[in-house]
Amino acid sequence: MNVEAAAPVKPHIRISRVSKTFKGRKGDVHALSDIDLTIGRGEFVSVVGPSGCGKSTLLMLLSGLTPYSLGKIEVGEKLISSPNSDVGIVFQQDVLLEWRSALQNVLIQAEIRKAPLEAARERARELLKMVSLQDFENAYPKELSGGMRQRVSICRALLHKPPLLLMDEPFGALDAMTRDQLQLDLLRLCADNAMTVFFITHSISEAVFLSDRVVVMSPRPGRVERIIDIDLPRPRRLAMREDLKFTAYTRELTEIFKGLGVFREEV
Amino acid sequence: MNVEAAAPVKPHIRISRVSKTFKGRKGDVHALSDIDLTIGRGEFVSVVGPSGCGKSTLLMLLSGLTPYSLGKIEVGEKLISSPNSDVGIVFQQDVLLEWRSALQNVLIQAEIRKAPLEAARERARELLKMVSLQDFENAYPKELSGGMRQRVSICRALLHKPPLLLMDEPFGALDAMTRDQLQLDLLRLCADNAMTVFFITHSISEAVFLSDRVVVMSPRPGRVERIIDIDLPRPRRLAMREDLKFTAYTRELTEIFKGLGVFREEV
Amino acid sequence: MATITEAAPPAHPLRLSLRVLGNISPAFWTLVLLVVLWELAVQINQVPVYILPAPSRVAAEIIDYWPRLMINAGVTVSEILIGFGCAIAVGVPLAVLVTYSRVAERAIYPLIVASQTIPKVAIAPLLMAWFGYGLTPKIVIVVLLSFFPIVINSVVGLKASSAEMLYLAQSMGATPWQTFWKFRLPQALPYIFAGLKLATVLAVIGAVVAEFIGADRGLGYVIVVAGSSFNIARQFAAIIVISAIGMVFFVIIELLERLVVPWKNTAVVASE
Amino acid sequence: MATITEAAPPAHPLRLSLRVLGNISPAFWTLVLLVVLWELAVQINQVPVYILPAPSRVAAEIIDYWPRLMINAGVTVSEILIGFGCAIAVGVPLAVLVTYSRVAERAIYPLIVASQTIPKVAIAPLLMAWFGYGLTPKIVIVVLLSFFPIVINSVVGLKASSAEMLYLAQSMGATPWQTFWKFRLPQALPYIFAGLKLATVLAVIGAVVAEFIGADRGLGYVIVVAGSSFNIARQFAAIIVISAIGMVFFVIIELLERLVVPWKNTAVVASE
Amino acid sequence: QELTPVTVRLAFLAGGIDAPFFVALGKGYFEEEGLDVEIIDGDGSTGTIQAVGNGSVQLGNAGLGALVQASAAADFDNITAVFGLVQKDPSAIIALEGSGITEPKDIEGKRFATEAGNLSDGMITAFAEVNGIDMDTVEIIITDSYQQALLRGDADFINGWANPDGDHVAAFSPIEEPILFADHGVNLLGSSVIVRKDWLAEHEELVRGYLRALTKAHADVQADPQEALEYFMQARPDADAEAIAQEIEVMEKYRHTASTEGKPFGYVDLADLELTISLLETYADVEPGEITPDEVYTDAYLPAAE
Ligand SMILES: Nc1ncnc2c1ncn2[C@@H]1O[C@H](COP(=O)(O)OP(=O)(O)OP(=O)(O)O)[C@@H](O)[C@H]1O
Ligand SMILES: Nc1ncnc2c1ncn2[C@@H]1O[C@H](COP(=O)(O)OP(=O)(O)OP(=O)(O)O)[C@@H](O)[C@H]1O
Ligand SMILES: [Mg+2]
Numbered sequence A, B: 001m002n003v004e005a006a007a008p009v010k011p012h013i014r015i016s017r018v019s020k021t022f023k024g025r026k027g028d029v030h031a032l033s034d035i036d037l038t039i040g041r042g043e044f045v046s047v048v049g050p051s052g053c054g055k056s057t058l059l060m061l062l063s064g065l066t067p068y069s070l071g072k073i074e075v076g077e078k079l080i081s082s083p084n085s086d087v088g089i090v091f092q093q094d095v096l097l098e099w100r101s102a103l104q105n106v107l108i109q110a111e112i113r114k115a116p117l118e119a120a121r122e123r124a125r126e127l128l129k130m131v132s133l134q135d136f137e138n139a140y141p142k143e144l145s146g147g148m149r150q151r152v153s154i155c156r157a158l159l160h161k162p163p164l165l166l167m168d169e170p171f172g173a174l175d176a177m178t179r180d181q182l183q184l185d186l187l188r189l190c191a192d193n194a195m196t197v198f199f200i201t202h203s204i205s206e207a208v209f210l211s212d213r214v215v216v217m218s219p220r221p222g223r224v225e226r227i228i229d230i231d232l233p234r235p236r237r238l239a240m241r242e243d244l245k246f247t248a249y250t251r252e253l254t255e256i257f258k259g260l261g262v263f264r265e266e267v
Numbered sequence C, D: 001m002a003t004i005t006e007a008a009p010p011a012h013p014l015r016l017s018l019r020v021l022g023n024i025s026p027a028f029w030t031l032v033l034l035v036v037l038w039e040l041a042v043q044i045n046q047v048p049v050y051i052l053p054a055p056s057r058v059a060a061e062i063i064d065y066w067p068r069l070m071i072n073a074g075v076t077v078s079e080i081l082i083g084f085g086c087a088i089a090v091g092v093p094l095a096v097l098v099t100y101s102r103v104a105e106r107a108i109y110p111l112i113v114a115s116q117t118i119p120k121v122a123i124a125p126l127l128m129a130w131f132g133y134g135l136t137p138k139i140v141i142v143v144l145l146s147f148f149p150i151v152i153n154s155v156v157g158l159k160a161s162s163a164e165m166l167y168l169a170q171s172m173g174a175t176p177w178q179t180f181w182k183f184r185l186p187q188a189l190p191y192i193f194a195g196l197k198l199a200t201v202l203a204v205i206g207a208v209v210a211e212f213i214g215a216d217r218g219l220g221y222v223i224v225v226a227g228s229s230f231n232i233a234r235q236f237a238a239i240i241v242i243s244a245i246g247m248v249f250f251v252i253i254e255l256l257e258r259l260v261v262p263w264k265n266t267a268v269v270a271s272e
Numbered sequence E: 001q002e003l004t005p006v007t008v009r010l011a012f013l014a015g016g017i018d019a020p021f022f023v024a025l026g027k028g029y030f031e032e033e034g035l036d037v038e039i040i041d042g043d044g045s046t047g048t049i050q051a052v053g054n055g056s057v058q059l060g061n062a063g064l065g066a067l068v069q070a071s072a073a074a075d076f077d078n079i080t081a082v083f084g085l086v087q088k089d090p091s092a093i094i095a096l097e098g099s100g101i102t103e104p105k106d107i108e109g110k111r112f113a114t115e116a117g118n119l120s121d122g123m124i125t126a127f128a129e130v131n132g133i134d135m136d137t138v139e140i141i142i143t144d145s146y147q148q149a150l151l152r153g154d155a156d157f158i159n160g161w162a163n164p165d166g167d168h169v170a171a172f173s174p175i176e177e178p179i180l181f182a183d184h185g186v187n188l189l190g191s192s193v194i195v196r197k198d199w200l201a202e203h204e205e206l207v208r209g210y211l212r213a214l215t216k217a218h219a220d221v222q223a224d225p226q227e228a229l230e231y232f233m234q235a236r237p238d239a240d241a242e243a244i245a246q247e248i249e250v251m252e253k254y255r256h257t258a259s260t261e262g263k264p265f266g267y268v269d270l271a272d273l274e275l276t277i278s279l280l281e282t283y284a285d286v287e288p289g290e291i292t293p294d295e296v297y298t299d300a301y302l303p304a305a306e
């Protein structure tokens, strides 16, 4: 079933036969099995798959934050065996530092990287404005709604214009409108900065709308079930979602999903 | 603009002119303004609105966990002025106790309520099976994926068959298929137990699919912008989402949303 | 049934300090009550002064002996402050070492524990032999007594950082120093402050005990000398000044905590 | 650069204890090293026994005096255990009171602090007058010395519960007792255990100090008696037995922690 | 016969000088007098006076000088001594051999290590003044480990008991003959049996019996020091037997002053007591005339001389 799509020109990420097993008290959990995936430089790849199939785990392996059990991951020319700091990550849980205001939470990225602070502050303000949080720069995480916290963590990941962006359901807590807006903003930023994006989502239409390729993962142990090339023109426009081609893609993905047997019969 | 839909027969919840202001270091945040809403017994009401508009705040007021600044909230015949324990709540962040396994996290509901433990364990197992976590009963929260954690917290809220269910984006971290499945399961449980449900979501189609009425809130300070009666037959079937009536509702809601001006012009 | 209260907004530092000072009052009244009871107990039972002097008698002694009490208090306070400072300077880095290095944890930790269980009074001759008879052995004793809670609590605090937060730090390429300074330390502050509070009282005790063993000034010395000449009222006067120093010190650390860890002073859910 | 390690899986209690025992070894080797250095220092510098007896000399004394050391150790250990038990029985409820009642916090807390800064040795005659010369005053001193870290750390721990968690508890109609028992306490355990560890060493010190003042048995008494006849080697023998007791006690509490708070022993991210 | 329970607190940690107490206990002399005695160790006269004063013990050993000073300082007159145990003060200047300190005058310009509490009772000053020593030339080091300070050479002399403190030092390094204060015009009466006057009034016969038992035991100690040591070690197994044996031997010489030499054990000479009081009046803040000998001592309970 593994239909590998045409390999992109300049590979940025190369995942070869990677497996991951979590050792548990009551036996091991086999989270990822034999993953093969190559992502080109500047490519936007989305990952969809049922809950618990190993998407977040794969993202953590890519970032070098968790070690893999078998196989090989290369990012750029580098073999990943320790944390890779040349990335921006949006974690599934917004990991905000509760002792810092929204603005300071974004700025930590610059502080740690020893980037010039004044310019960073400028950019952080712009990013917060982009996600409509200009009025909450000084609010502490406790004083923010779930969606607001998530938006702060997105700004943090974007601050330093990383060459590789890893996003774990970044828009999950946002309403449809804000989400549409941020999707467009994200695409613009990617185009401007030639970022490679590894994007986990639960929304098939979001995946289709944003991506060059969509990876469908099968449930435990997570495998790459199928990779779909999305052949839609760029820049993407919201109106494209009404296109037949677009709906064809979403339908195809939905069918693959259903084929995974995740879905029980209707009761 | 406030178009109050036909009042339901037996009111379960009565919210009258409720406002909520958070006192902050740098001035106050006016989160909710002058909310009026009546929810009938056994009714399924969804709330949609832009991120940060006060949905979670309203839920917290309803549960009595946060005090309101002005107005009156009655649940049943009781004026809410202290925590109401006759509910099941799914919080926006899954609040799992990290020292308890998935099963024990569900069972805490029964332990606190001093319900017979054997029966509760039986039911907890069923619920975990319903959300496909039968293999993870003994896993600790740290060992679960984001979507799995959320599913555990849903089971916890349902364990004691509460007359009133308050859910804050309960399916936000779930893939489309699991989500569909759980929507159906939830509707079945509601019908079986005559539960009243207050349901916050970011998905307009989810709101339409599940609800008797959909409340649209406007951004800060949160107000009730519009209430839409969803006149679709019950039990709902997934196929209904292809109905013209269904799409008409989602379109209407999308238009209202756009009218709120949340949406910036496309860039 | 539980009741709900509004989360108190964090106030301006100055307003805060004032509020904290205001907060002392219930304790003050308890204290007054205790003193009155003590006075009555002594008066009614005719307790002789060499057993337990009445507060009035102690107060008279404090007033009488005020100038010399203050001079000696100055000595004790400076020992406490220097010793406490050194305890922090020793304790926090040690905690960092133990947190970051498993080997250090296993090799050093048990020895620190052992060092704590040694009665300082018993090894006084050693300390005197090594550090002479001046200020140094007192500082050493203060440090030995007070650095332990700083270490233990700092270790627990520094280990309390969530895995997610450390992942975040690593993804930014944070150096160990940055991870410590920007992520672990702020997270650990509530624990560290609990340790500092414990350390304050131990520092006070340490200074006094050190002065018991060999000193020619300080409040501990006053207690010994007053005791040997059976001046119990003066002993109590000195003890009360010591307690006051300890309390002031403790309150200062608490004020500092409120200034340094303001984000903790929100969200209060009081259950009845 | 930081490196990544696999999260260690929580092991079976028995395996755990074995591992912990295994873990002691680095400390053991450091100890051996220290003892060797000590022996060499004494031999080379010809340090007289009245300053610092050589470990060989102390070891000989321990062996020589073993039966009586054990008898006295038994006395001291029982004082420590009873006192420590009482300290927990006093400290934890006090912490609960302070956590739940703002008034208690303001009224009692400062007095507890004050009680800590009073040098116990100085008020020993009072304690003797109140509690006689038997076991009671020793227990009282142990409790007075060791309950404070239990209180302070328990308060910090009980206050560490997140607002969300307390909301959850309230939404289930949890009684204050249930909230305490099922939500706050498990959350507070790491803090409480840090407090208990501090308390162990203070309990040991407390027992020894109490035996200094008025006792005719126990290791503190042995130290005093040996001191009075200038038997420094025997003093050190007793000190070493005391330290050993303290360490064993500390390790027991740590083992207990690993059994009671197993969910903490996961996810280790070591940074170099 | 019903025994009366009595707790006795020694002045210091039990030492050879307390041997009569343990012999009386071990041989049942106290029981013969109707007493059930428990002996507890002390940590100085102050503590014992307090313990007797507040009734936590009935009988105690405390320095008569200390009793005078305490009565004045804390303003009480309800405790009296009834029996002198140590009358010649063993306090002495102790210096290492070769230090050149053999006469009181020799301490001038030297370094002096002592405990804080020891310094404040005024007897050093008294010793200096009586012997024309300029204390301003003496450098004082205050430390509890004064013996070590002397041995290490941090100090030239210390003030301690000629026995056993002097013996302890001598065990490591030979010392000059200790310069006893008592031999140089300054004798503060030492340990005596003290009791609260109200309790005494109710238990006169018991106290007489107690003192009889002590006297009898003291005679036994002198007759058979080895046996006394055995009784002692039975009661205080952690004590250093060798040291105790030596103490039993040498401490006897401090039982009497020159003026009570040949008098029965326990007898206190009025002139000695007056000297003690006057020394304290001159050097230790005791108001002249505030304490009279009969306030702090009575000979009414001494056993009839045999
Ligand atoms: N504890 C608090 N202190 C101060 N302000 C708060 C607090 N909680 C919420 N707010 C503010 O109240 C407003 C409404 O927040 P709320 O969490 O109800 O939003 P929401 O509609 O649930 O948003 P989302 O969809 O992002 O979860 C926000 O502006 C938020 O900043
Ligand atoms: N630390 C851990 N220890 C043990 N098992 C783990 C751990 N983290 C994840 N797992 C397991 O690995 C599998 C994959 O988890 P992962 O978080 O990658 O899923 P996911 O695809 O991101 O799901 P979701 O969409 O719900 O976030 C799950 O079965 C989970 O239980
Ligand atoms: Mg995930």
Ligand SMILES: [Mg+2]
Binding pocket: A145, A146, A147, B055, B056, B057, B092, B168
């Ligand atoms: Mg919300």
